[in-house]
Amino acid sequence: MDERYIGEINKGVEPAREGEFPPVLLGGGRGGLRIDPPVILAPMAGITNYPFRSLCRGFGAGLYVSEMITARALVERNPKTLRLAAFEPDEHPRSLQLYGVDPEYVGRAVEILVGEGSIDHLDMNFGCPVRKVTRKGGGAAIPVKPRLLARIVRAAVGQAGSIPVTIKFRIGIDDATQTFLDAGRVAQEEGCAAVALHARTAAQLYDGEARWAAIAELKNAVRNIPVLGNGDIWEAWDALRMMRETGCDGVVVGRGCLGRPWLFRDLADVFAGRSPSNPPRFGEVMQIMQRHARLLVAWSGERNGMRAFRKHATWYTKGFPGSARLRGDLIQLDTLEDLDRILSRADPELDFPPRAMRFARGKSSGTQRVALPEGYLDAREDDTPPGADAEEAWSGG
Numbered sequence: 001m002d003e004r005y006i007g008e009i010n011k012g013v014e015p016a017r018e019g020e021f022p023p024v025l026l027g028g029g030r031g032g033l034r035i036d037p038p039v040i041l042a043p044m045a046g047i048t049n050y051p052f053r054s055l056c057r058g059f060g061a062g063l064y065v066s067e068m069i070t071a072r073a074l075v076e077r078n079p080k081t082l083r084l085a086a087f088e089p090d091e092h093p094r095s096l097q098l099y100g101v102d103p104e105y106v107g108r109a110v111e112i113l114v115g116e117g118s119i120d121h122l123d124m125n126f127g128c129p130v131r132k133v134t135r136k137g138g139g140a141a142i143p144v145k146p147r148l149l150a151r152i153v154r155a156a157v158g159q160a161g162s163i164p165v166t167i168k169f170r171i172g173i174d175d176a177t178q179t180f181l182d183a184g185r186v187a188q189e190e191g192c193a194a195v196a197l198h199a200r201t202a203a204q205l206y207d208g209e210a211r212w213a214a215i216a217e218l219k220n221a222v223r224n225i226p227v228l229g230n231g232d233i234w235e236a237w238d239a240l241r242m243m244r245e246t247g248c249d250g251v252v253v254g255r256g257c258l259g260r261p262w263l264f265r266d267l268a269d270v271f272a273g274r275s276p277s278n279p280p281r282f283g284e285v286m287q288i289m290q291r292h293a294r295l296l297v298a299w300s301g302e303r304n305g306m307r308a309f310r311k312h313a314t315w316y317t318k319g320f321p322g323s324a325r326l327r328g329d330l331i332q333l334d335t336l337e338d339l340d341r342i343l344s345r346a347d348p349e350l351d352f353p354p355r356a357m358r359f360a361r362g363k364s365s366g367t368q369r370v371a372l373p374e375g376y377l378d379a380r381e382d383d384t385p386p387g388a389d390a391e392e393a394w395s396g397g
Contacts, residue, residue, distance in 0.1 A: 001276045004354045010237035015273045021243060024226050024250040026121060026193040027164030033093055033121055035063045037271035038250030039239065039264065040196070041257065042168075042230060043068050043097040043123065044362070046308065050088050051295035055288070056257060060264035063095050068125055070391050071100030071109035085118065093120035097168075099128070100152060101138045102385040107155035114163055122160055124153065126169040126183065129202035134173075135371035138390030140202035143169050143179035143186075144376065147383035150186045157191040164193035168230070168252070171214050173370050174203035177377065180214060184222040196228035196252050202370045206255070206363045216246035228252050234358045236266035236276050255362035259315025261288065279357070282320055283348025289316050293339050306333045313339075319356025 006013075023036035039062035041048060046067065053064040066084065073081040087094045096119045100106035106124075113119050126149065128139030143149050157165050167187050172178035180197055187195045197218050199210040210231025219227040229242045230252035239251040257263045266276035280288070292312060296305035313330035317323040329342045373386075 002278055005278060005352075005357060006237065007235075007354075007357060010235060010241065013237045013240055015270045015275060016240060018273060021240075021271055024194065024228070026166065026226070027162065032162075032193075033063070033164055035250065037062060037268055038228075038243075039063070039267050039271070040228060040250060040252045041065055041264075042252045042254035043125070044254060046311075047258070049084070049296075049299065049308075050091070051292065051299050051305075052261075052312075053091065054088070054295060055292050056261045056264050059262050060268035062264060062267070063093065063121065064091075065095040065097050065121075065123055068097040068099050071098055071105040072102070072388060072391050074098075074109045074112060075105055085113070087118065094118065095121040095123065097123040097125055098156070099125045099139075099391065100156075101142065101390045102388075103151045103155035105391075106152050107159045110156050110159035114159060114161055119163060122156065122163055122165045123196075124156060124165065124167045126167055127198050127202070129170070129205055129368070129370065131368065131371045133390060134202065135373065136390035137373050137376060137386030140170050140173065140370070141372055141376065141386075143183040144173060144177065144372075145380050145382055146179075146182045146186050147381055148385065149183060150190055151383050152385075153186060153190040153192060165191070166194040166196060166228075167192055168196040168198065170198050171201045171211065173372070174201050180218055181221050184218050184227070188222050188225055192225060194226040194228055194249070195222060196230055198252075198254075199229065199231040202368075204367055206360075207367050212242055212246050215242070215248050219247045219249075226250060230254060232256075233263075236263065236270045239267055240270055255360070258361040259312060259318060260361075261292075279352035281348065281352065282346060282350035285316055285320075285352075286343045286346065286348060289313060289343065290336075290339065293336060297336060302335055306335060306339070309333060309339075315361045318361060319353045319359050320350055321353070 023034045024038040026033040041064040043065045048067045057064050069081050069085045126142050133139040134141045169183045171180045184195050197215050199212055199214045215229040226249035228250045229248040233239050233251055233253045234256045269276045293309045296309050310331050310333050314327050317326055
């Protein structure tokens with residue numbers, strides 16, 4: 001990779017040495033998974049559907065997790081949920097993220113998934129910071145009550161059998177209410193195969209820099225299962241820095257791959273001891289965009305597929321010279337023909353701009369005061385599940 005594409009934060013970072021970062025092993029025996037390189041695609045609502053997973057998988061190995069589904073909706077056989085929970089024949093291993101707040105429904109949902117042979121790995125989301133979820137006691141509020149968290153995790157692990165179960169969570173509600181060490185302890189005691197920490201609080205949302213020091217603290221506290229780090233993996237070099245600074249066993253990639261699915265190629269390179277290639281010129285980016293759009297159309301029809309692609313189109317083009325005018329047209333896409341026509345006006349020889357390497361994409365920054373049910377922090381030993389309205393289909397964390 002040309003020096004101009006390596007920002008100051010990653011100057012001097014070397015590719016992995018042989019044997020430095022072994023594969024992550026999730027579980028053991030017949031149901032265990034070997035993740036090599038130790039890279040996982042984070043579940044993202046409306047994004048990590050089959051077309052996006054397929055596109056990313058084409059660039060490099062790893063574990064590619066589906067978008068989140070809710071336990072109650074799966075048990076009730078909601079058609080949209082069943083659609084999101086489905087995998088294509090070429091997908092292996094099959095990794096799904098489940099969100100639930102009631103141990104009974106979580107157990108029944110996992111029983112369905114395992115009984116139907118649908119999954120090879122189950123992840124559980126306890127990091128959602130969305131206000132309408134936390135104010136009902138769901139999402140990132142659940143780890144505030146470790147006994148409730150333990151009941152939910154126990155229900156999932158108990159029904160999963162040989163299928164490895166992992167959980168993902170944040171540092172806590174805010175700086176005053178940090179829950180990540182308790183969550184890691186619960187996961188280890190209840191038989192999880194690994195934990196993943198998004199190194200921000202729910203109050204931070206996606207603001208500022210991820211606090212990698214918390215990942216190191218969790219790794220020191222959780223010794224018997226792998227610890228995965230999540231937050232600010234914008235370039236492949238970031239993954240190596242995170243693992244070397246924190247001692248974590250693998251990385252979870254979220255917003256960094258939006259409009260940059262070749263990040264998984266770069267990750268494969270640095271973990272194999274190679275320097276990554278230069279980012280693609282705009283002509284190659286256009287080809288990737290067209291492939292992505294066609295996958296979406298084949299999966300959900302032209303109308304729905306192209307509307308879903310609009311947000312991706314803005315991420316793909318962000319940072320290229322003159323792309324603002326291009327994005328103005330791309331956000332109104334309705335057909336594949338529209339896409340081809342708009343892109344035909346662009347210059348395929350444009351180099352990828354070095355300043356765009358770390359442009360934030362996806363969910364915007366900003367902080368919040370986390371909404372919780374009245375008196376929630378005064379009853380942290382309570383293990384009563386919140387109501388069904390805490391299980392709306394929101395993802396994130």
